[in-house]
Amino acid sequence: TLGEGAPGMRRRADYDRTRILEEAARARARRKHTRAIELYRWVLSIEPQNTALHAKLAPLLAEAGESFDAWVSFRAAARACLREGLAEKALAIYQDATLYVPHEHQAWQAVAQLQRKRGRNREAIETLLEGSRRFRTRWLRPYALYLLRRAREIDAWDFETVLELAGLLTAGGQRHEVQFR
Numbered sequence: 196t197l198g199e200g201a202p203g204m205r206r207r208a209d210y211d212r213t214r215i216l217e218e219a220a221r222a223r224a225r226r227k228h229t230r231a232i233e234l235y236r237w238v239l240s241i242e243p244q245n246t247a248l249h250a251k252l253a254p255l256l257a258e259a260g261e262s263f264d265a266w267v268s269f270r271a272a273a274r275a276c277l278r279e280g281l282a283e284k285a286l287a288i289y290q291d292a293t294l295y296v297p298h299e300h301q302a303w304q305a306v307a308q309l310q311r312k313r314g315r316n317r318e319a320i321e322t323l324l325e326g327s328r329r330f331r332t333r334w335l336r337p338y339a340l341y342l343l344r345r346a347r348e349i350d351a352w353d354f355e356t357v358l359e360l361a362g363l364l365t366a367g368g369q370r371h372e373v374q375f376r
Contacts, residue, residue, distance in 0.1 A: 210237075210241065212238060212241075215234050215237060215238055216234075216238060218230075218234055219231045219234035219235050219238075222234065223251075223255065228255045228258060228259055229259065231255055232252065232255050232256060232259060232261075235248055235251060235252040235255070236252070239252065244271075244275065246271070246272050246275035246276065247272075249268040249269070249271045249272040249275075250268075250269075250272040250288060252268045253265045253266075253268035253269040253272065253291070253292070253295065254291065254295050256268060257295035257296050258295070262296045262298070262299065265292075265295060265296050266292065266296050266299045266301070266302065269288055269289065269291065269292035269295070269296070269302065270292075270301075270305075272288050273285040273288040273289050273292075273305065276288060282309060282312070282313065285309060286306065286309045286310070286313075289302055289305045289306045289309065290306055292305075292306075293306060293322075293326065297326075297329045298329055298330070298335070300326065300330065300338040300341060300342060302326075303322060303323060303325070303326025303327075303329075303342055304323075304326075304342065304345060306319075306322045306326075307319040307320075307322045307323045307326075307345065307346075307349075310322060311349060316349050316350065319346075319349055320346045320349050320350060320353055320355075320356060323342045323343065323345050323346035323349075323356075324342075324343070324346060324355060324356060324359065326342045327339040327340075327342040327343045327346075327359065327363075330342070331363075336363060336366070336367055339363055340360070340363055340364070340367075343356055343359055343360040343363065344360070347360065
């Protein structure tokens with residue numbers, strides 16, 4: 196093993212990437228997520244652009260309740276894939292993000308944008324509708340409205356989108372806006 200204490204506090208001479216990643220994989224397999232997260236973060240502190248590690252770390256962070264950091268890792272991995280021209284892989288990463296951090300409206304929007312770029316407008320609308328349903332509490336309603344408005348940009352008169360948007364606007368006391376033009 197690598198010893199006791201926080202990895203960030205050790206001297207750089209102790210850094211053995213292969214051994215750290217092997218131990219992280221073992222910790223992950225044994226469901227010792229805290230240890231795996233610690234080790235992956237150590238490697239990422241030295242290799243912050245490592246896409247594969249961000250993709251491995253993000254679900255662990257989400258399961259540990261670190262939603263913001265999970266979203267940051269999901270986004271970093273997906274953006275790196277887009278830079279490399281791997282749009283389908285980026286789409287898959289963003290779709291994983293919607294499962295692990297469903298209350299991150301940017302994840303739903305990113306999935307829909309990539310689907311739309313691939314000519315999958317119906318899938319994009321369905322993604323935005325599904326995402327909007329994750330934000331139905333009074334405090335999160337603005338995110339639901341935002342996602343539904345993005346769906347209307349794709350198809351202004353999609354029945355389900357218009358119906359849900361009208362219902363949310365009415366529930367939020369914005370009846371004047373329900374008169375769609």
